[in-house]
Amino acid sequence: MCAPYDAQAMPIKHPDISQETHVLGDDTVQTVVRAEQCDALAARHIAHVAVVDAAAPYTIVRTNLSGAFLQVCLAGEGQTLLDGRWYAHKPGTVSFAPAHVLHAFHAVPGKRWRMAWVRFRSDSMRSVDGAMAPTLSPFDGRVLEHAILGLSGEMQGAADPGTCAVWVDVIERYLSRILEPLQREPRLLPVWNAVKADLARDWSLADLAGLANTSEEHLRRLCQKNLGRSPGKQLATLRIAHAAHLLATTSEKIEAIAHSVGYVNPFAFSNTFKRLTGFRPSDYRKK
Structure with missing residues (x-):
């Protein structure tokens, strides 16, 4: 992923993202x-x-x-x-x-x-x-x-x-x-397919590297090159994307959704969800 906006180098006023x-x-x-x-x-x-x-x-x-x-x-x-x-x-x-x-x-x-x-x-x-x-x-x-x-x-x-x-x-x-970025790097395809099939699992970097049949450091390099993020950030992104889907399409309780995507602590889930989407899970569901 490209370098993020630098607020000190370019002070740009961004819009309110709390409403359509x-x-x-x-x-x-x-x-x-x-x-x-x-x-x-x-x-x-x-x-x-x-x-x-x-x-x-x-x-x-x-x-x-x-x-x-x-x-x-x-x-x-x-x-x-x-x-x-x-x-x-x-x-x-x-x-x-x-x-x-x-x-x-x-x-x-x-x-x-x-x-x-x-x-x-x-x-x-x-x-x-x-x-x-x-x-x-x-x-x-x-x-x-x-x-x-x-x-x-x-x-x-x-x-x-x-x-x-x-x-x-x-x-x-x-x-x-x-x-088709994952298809350009076939070693990543089984990794994220396995993760998406079992988001609730407590995945370690060693687990992910084993699925890719590579070292942990090389997995980091592959993810950074092909996805623009570390394996840990990719895992969090997939978890929160699925949680957002469940919040938008089901009536499951938020705590149950958090557990289903691998978060034992609802507070940690809420903080990560807000960081990646801009909303707390309850506010996201209302919208």
Whole structure:
């Protein structure tokens, strides 16, 4: 994951993340294609795609993201909240926010921010609980931008279903290239599959390294390179992502949910949940 925002080097005022916010501003221009308009997007379980040229006060806060969200910075700079921390979102980087997490982003005053995004529907495999952790990683999104604009142009013209399907296939190919970090490092795949199958277990670093058939130090390096976080932080992220899913979709008691994802101490669970989502579990459930 890229370096987090440095409050001392760049004092930027971030929005209130305690409530849903959707502010475009007069200087923001959006090109959006939605699944309601395009059968090819609906078939891929994509809610909508967009290219946005934004300027302050452009601000989006989603307190319970129902479907996963991918966003590529094309030019300029914005700020994106992931894992409970603000990051500078600059050209050549892509962010991914799983479903059922706190997610926010905003333009920086005095700077334009051009981006492309893809919002997945809640029934997409990319939105499945635990499919992927929040991440900010390198990716040149210019071809994805062109594919989205090509689809938009076709929708505004002949809207030929076959041509639209071709554009959506191109979009899907680039999404697959971005969203398969675990498959690029096969040693990590059995590790996190085993963890997701038994989140309540008291996993040690030695346990995880054994699943990867590598040393503990090498596992740290693999996780940092491929996931942008340590094994311990990845474990916490998967646990809290599943807990958020349960809070949003079931009526289970919070203490029972904490135990089911490996937290014996409800207070420790609540603190970790707030650090990663911005909310206490009880407040998250209310929202």
